[in-house]
Amino acid sequence: MTRLPPVPKRPPRPATPAALRQAIRDEALRLGFDAVGFAPAALAPEARRERLQRLGDFLAAGWQGDMGWLGERADERADPQTLWREARTVVSLALNYGPAVDPMAALGHDDRAAISVYAQGRDYHDVMKSKLKALGRFIWDTWRHDLKVFVDTAPLMEKPAAQAAGQGWQGKHTNLVSRRFGSWLFLGEILLSVELPADEAEADHCGQCRACLDVCPTAAFPAPYRLEARRCISYLTIEHEGPVDRDLRPLLGNRIYGCDDCLAVCPWNKFAQRARETALMPRPALDAPLLAELATLDEAGFRRRFAGTAVKRIGRDRFLRNVAYALGNSARRAAALPAIERLLGDPSPLVRGAAVWALSRLAPQEFARRRGAIRDEHPDVHAEWSAALAEEVA
Template sequence: MQGAKETDPAAIKDAIRAKAIELGFGTVGFATAKADTSTKQHLADFLAEGQQGDMGWMQETFERRADPRTLWPEARSIVALGMNYGPGHDPLALLDRPDRGIVSVYAQGKDYHDVVKSRLKQLGGWIHRSYGCELKVFVDTAPVMEKPAAEKAGIGWQGKHTNLVSRRFGSWLFLGEIFTTLDLPPDESETDHCGACRRCLDACPTKAFPAPYRLDARRCISYLTIEHKGPIPRAFRRAMGNRIYGCDDCLAVCPWNKFASRTAEFAFQPRAELTAPRLADLADLDDSAFRALFSGSPIKRVGRDRFVRNVLVALGNSSDSGQAERIEALLDDAAPLVRGAAVWALAQLADPARFEELRAHHLRNEADSEVRQEWQAN
């Protein structure tokens, strides 16, 4: 029996799948570690059009990202895995609460990178001990085309919003991969079940989808609030509303979510302080308070300055003139990024005479060119 377990590919797949489910993964599939010509071309077109924005690492890692065997030549198979992070609430419910900030569902619990990678290592260790193969584990930060790999492995398909959709979990899956030297037969790839639906495309506040299955990251609120390092472009500030970290609009409206279930993973349960945080409290965060509040959270990686920039844009959209004094205090913040966002937010809320008084004063004393431009533009 032991020999059959070690040599029969179908039995090995069944055993890996069972162990993965035991460790908390919701779905498992298998794919070959071969480059896909159409996927590589799609990525090349995306980069050629500059739609990656500030994410220069995508261009730098293009060859490794496009071909798994460039990343690791010994790889023969990919074990693609998904962990359910389905919410137990409507992710869009806070859109009509302008005094509160919206944090993307995926970031309301513990950092999924740590959780998924820990489980991948447990599974990888078991596979290595059981079958004597070599392997590498990846989750998000490595140059791996996760969604195409997951589609090839049959655990979902890339929807029109470019994210993975599962018939069982909707749009709520964290992905991870194990590259292995085991030569395992691939599962049947998943087919597209979007049909004529375009709810995700129509829901996007910034019209970030130039066409179905194409995303211009430079217009995406998730990109703007997380990856983008400079001021939020003026054209998208109003559309951001009160979204302060990420955006779930295109995910939340997917009809396949009717089959989704709330995650049972404790680490992904939302922290109370992130389900409906008061913008006023978040605007007051200094660096140490920011680090303390977001310890163990993916939000921590954007840093205090970018986060408070996002909060200030949301405050500017709140129509709450009572926040003007709080925003005024940030006009002298040490970070130009925060000062510039404070200028715009104050322009939306302050008494015009008071704003002109502040403009005259700060234009005389502001050294940063981008902040000066904000004063001049408002």
């Protein structure tokens, strides 16, 4: 758990909104936040309509996939004051999680797992929440202003709020880009009942660059600033609950939790800094672990290995499904085949089905030999055998 510095003795009550704003900024930085910004909680009617239109278009296209919650409480997503009528100021807080090494380096080792940078340390929700609560307690204890704290837990559009607060801009990959920290920022917010002076909103500095769009393995960006989540590897390996579409599986490579490609190639990363919050730094056990080793994890082993991380939230079965796909994409047949054989007998039909595909892809001859010997009556696994056989015949 992140150890927070003690709250200092109550300072004199600031006489002006500007002084209050400065006191909140100073305390936030003392608590370990890397950047702080302030924006009005109220949106102009035109801006509100634009946000609702963009969200509506995204949902109408079905790009949200299994994330049905994105369509809930749409009005609140578009306007902080609809979420909380008393809100007057959005305090946008950011934590830098910049990696010390190239996050795409693991892609060159197909016997190892590529885990997204953000998930290699402690779950950022926990780290961010503890700091936000400490800042909120400081504000309440000192000035008794009502407030609400958010960290990816409510229908608040945090990236537009961060841009309005001068933290950065939403890049063509739809993530926040900062001139100081590149594409490596976690965001959290505090809504305040008091109106404070706002920072200047950040402008878009992407220009003609399209590096993030062109690098995407699954072509998940139908246009700049538009993401079709159903094709995004982060969505497929984290949010999607069932089998991944067969045509997308080879494109996953060895990415078993998230994907950093569009973030890692952003030219603004030349100004990025290494994370200074120790809880967010990668654990050695999560930095490109061997796929064959991960394939041996039972439920207890999975929970132990990923305790306190974001990976644990997807559950062992979904995680092993991803591992099986990665094994099928490996060129290391000698190391991968025993692991796939093990997963063919896994208790989870989701994992067994993924292992069937991996076997048919990595070792067609072995697949041909095994298909008559295995009698898996689960409909999903049976469908995988049938689909793989059809592909072999074709």
